[in-house]
Amino acid sequence: MRVTAWYWAGLIGLALISICSLFVGVIDLSASDLLHDKEALRVLGISRFPRTMAAIIAGAAMAVSGSVMQMLVRNRFVEPMTAGTGQGAALGILIVTLFFPAASIFVKMAIATVTALVASLGFLVIVRRLPPTQPLLVPLVGLIYGGIIGAAVVFVAYQADLLQYISVWLNGAFSGVLRGRYELLWLAAGGAVLTYFAADQFAIVGMGQTITTSLGLDYKQIVLVGLIAISAISALTVTTVGIIPFVGLIVPNIVSRLFGDNLRRTLPLVAITGAGLTLVSDIIGRIVRYPFEVPVGTVLGVIGAVVFLWLLFRKPQYA
Amino acid sequence: MISIRNLSYHIDGVAILDDITIDLPKGKVTALVGPNGAGKSTLLSLIARLEPLQCGTIDIGALTIGQCSNRQLAKQISILPQMTEHVPRLSVRELVSFGRFPYHQGRPGPEDEAKVDEALQVFDLDDLAQRSVVDLSGGQRQRAQIAMTFAQDTEYMLLDEPLNNLDIAASRALMARIRELAHSYNKTIVVVLHDINYASRYADWIIALSAGKTAAAGSPAEIVTPKLLGDVFKSDAEIRMIDGHPVVLV
Ligand SMILES: Nc1ncnc2c1ncn2[C@@H]1O[C@H](COP(=O)(O)OP(=O)(O)OP(=O)(O)O)[C@@H](O)[C@H]1O
Ligand SMILES: [Mg+2]
Numbered sequence: 001m002r003v004t005a006w007y008w009a010g011l012i013g014l015a016l017i018s019i020c021s022l023f024v025g026v027i028d029l030s031a032s033d034l035l036h037d038k039e040a041l042r043v044l045g046i047s048r049f050p051r052t053m054a055a056i057i058a059g060a061a062m063a064v065s066g067s068v069m070q071m072l073v074r075n076r077f078v079e080p081m082t083a084g085t086g087q088g089a090a091l092g093i094l095i096v097t098l099f100f101p102a103a104s105i106f107v108k109m110a111i112a113t114v115t116a117l118v119a120s121l122g123f124l125v126i127v128r129r130l131p132p133t134q135p136l137l138v139p140l141v142g143l144i145y146g147g148i149i150g151a152a153v154v155f156v157a158y159q160a161d162l163l164q165y166i167s168v169w170l171n172g173a174f175s176g177v178l179r180g181r182y183e184l185l186w187l188a189a190g191g192a193v194l195t196y197f198a199a200d201q202f203a204i205v206g207m208g209q210t211i212t213t214s215l216g217l218d219y220k221q222i223v224l225v226g227l228i229a230i231s232a233i234s235a236l237t238v239t240t241v242g243i244i245p246f247v248g249l250i251v252p253n254i255v256s257r258l259f260g261d262n263l264r265r266t267l268p269l270v271a272i273t274g275a276g277l278t279l280v281s282d283i284i285g286r287i288v289r290y291p292f293e294v295p296v297g298t299v300l301g302v303i304g305a306v307v308f309l310w311l312l313f314r315k316p317q318y319a
Numbered sequence: 320m321i322s323i324r325n326l327s328y329h330i331d332g333v334a335i336l337d338d339i340t341i342d343l344p345k346g347k348v349t350a351l352v353g354p355n356g357a358g359k360s361t362l363l364s365l366i367a368r369l370e371p372l373q374c375g376t377i378d379i380g381a382l383t384i385g386q387c388s389n390r391q392l393a394k395q396i397s398i399l400p401q402m403t404e405h406v407p408r409l410s411v412r413e414l415v416s417f418g419r420f421p422y423h424q425g426r427p428g429p430e431d432e433a434k435v436d437e438a439l440q441v442f443d444l445d446d447l448a449q450r451s452v453v454d455l456s457g458g459q460r461q462r463a464q465i466a467m468t469f470a471q472d473t474e475y476m477l478l479d480e481p482l483n484n485l486d487i488a489a490s491r492a493l494m495a496r497i498r499e500l501a502h503s504y505n506k507t508i509v510v511v512l513h514d515i516n517y518a519s520r521y522a523d524w525i526i527a528l529s530a531g532k533t534a535a536a537g538s539p540a541e542i543v544t545p546k547l548l549g550d551v552f553k554s555d556a557e558i559r560m561i562d563g564h565p566v567v568l569v
Contacts, residue, residue: 200420203407204420206407207403207417210364210400211417214393215393215418215420216392216393216421217390218389261407261409262409
């Protein structure tokens with residue numbers, strides 16, 4: 001009941017931020033221009049609206065994936081974009097670019113999803129071997145693991161003279177988003193909506209293998225389905241806008257702290273908050289060095305690192 | 320009835336359970352006793368199909384472990400684990416509601432809500448229903464977990480040390496409730512207990528486990544003897560009969 005009030009507050013807030021987003025940018029736009037200026041309408045339709053939608057979808061999808069991943073790994077300090085999944089997707093895109101440059105976008109997506117999944121499974125295998133009494137090892141290992149895969153991507157790209165390509169994937173930005181170049185993200189939105197149907201299953205898996213089995217569910221199957229969903233969402237996001245870090249980490253943590261872990265109730269709020277945070281970060285990136293842009297990945301890196309440290313120091317016992 | 324036949328279980332070549340053949344009588348409260356490390360929790364987790372069987376068979380009523388679906392079993396048998404792996408950030412009511420999952424698969428109906436209300440009321444959790452499980456005391460949390468198991472409403476229930484953290488009033492109320500469920504609703508309930516006096520007073524049947532083998536099985540009057548305390552628990556505590564129940568003086 002209290003949560004539904006927050007849904008509405010969140011949606012209204014998101015709508016207001018979106019309106020700001022439509023009118024902030026290198027090309028000056030004001031609401032009154034729209035009435036008589038054809039050019040202004042074109043900028044809005046081709047650039048500003050797609051960019052705003054891309055930030056909303058990518059932010060919401062990453063926040064939802066983070067929530068799901070934290071349940072699957074049973075650690076609150078992991079998220080796909082810093083624990084190898086996003087880097088795995090970038091590796092897949094690099095492989096396609098190197099070896100099958102003529103492949104269709106769907107082949108590219110499929111391969112990126114598979115490499116993201118393999119990278120996530122690898123992370124899970126490592127995590128299972130860590131002592132459960134040391135929950136903070138998990139995010140550290142994740143950061144190193146993601147860093148190693150990211151470094152491999154950079155190295156191969158450097159050898160193949162593709163550095164400028166991969167910098168786009170490894171550091172997410174919305175400045176390149178135009179109509180016709182972001183629509184794949186709607187699939188990521190679809191994926192995030194689909195995970196909502198398994199919200200209870202993910203919440204139960206988060207309570208451990210014993211409870212999951214005794215409630216009649218197949219633990220391994222749910223973990224695998226969840227990882228596939230996360231990998232596909234990450235691959236779609238990385239391909240279209242690049243790695244969007246930390247949203248999947250801080251948003252689920254804040255929502256869980258305030259409203260708990262009943263995902264059926266909280267996932268909509270996680271999605272709305274993730275969208276809002278990403279959009280605000282993108283707007284900040286557009287104005288701090290106006291008329292130049294700071295990539296959203298950099299802005300989120302700064303915000304995320306600060307909030308992450310705060311979360312680590314505040315109540316580590318919940319990890 | 321739960322029939323266990325020739326059950327053995329090894330971890331890394333060490334025998335944890337060694338050729339156990341026992342029946343747990345239907346519609347009765349069976350207490351499983353034995354020293355630390357005897358294999359009680361292992362036995363329960365095998366009955367509850369939490370670990371795969373290595374050797375031997377377990378039948379739960381008409382269902383054979385390993386040959387029927389997990390979901391089917393979830394409506395037949397529930398378990399309260401000795402240690403929960405992780406305390407979820409859920410309200411007490413939300414936690415108890417998850418016990419209904421095998422029935423509603425995510426879409427709870429009025430019948431599920433009614434069962435949850437009943438479980439909350441029986442375990443005296445009405446006032447705590449909206450509190451987060453994380454903020455509860457150990458005993459309150461234990462009660463919430465037991466309420467979740469009860470909400471699952473299965474014919475067979477396995478409770479591993481349910482009296483952990485409970486005060487004397489809550490312990491006696493729980494044991495009385497367990498007896499009532501067994502005798503009035505014909506449920507088959509297995510309880511791991513460390514306090515022999517609770518076993519003696521509330522169980523219909525006692526099985527003593529020692530180093531992975533069954534050391535004794537029978538009614539409390541037959542089982543709770545100085546010989547059992549000496550052989551199984553290596554203790555020389557005295558036993559008196561009070562109202563037809565053997566009582567260990569501690
Ligand atoms: N995963 C494991 N790896 C190795 N040994 C194990 C494992 N799980 C249990 N054991 C061993 O199996 C034996 C039986 O353990 P179990 O937990 O079943 O005992 P218990 O009777 O429930 O004891 P308690 O009264 O202390 O709960 C113990 O010696 C324990 O050390
Ligand atoms: Mg035990």
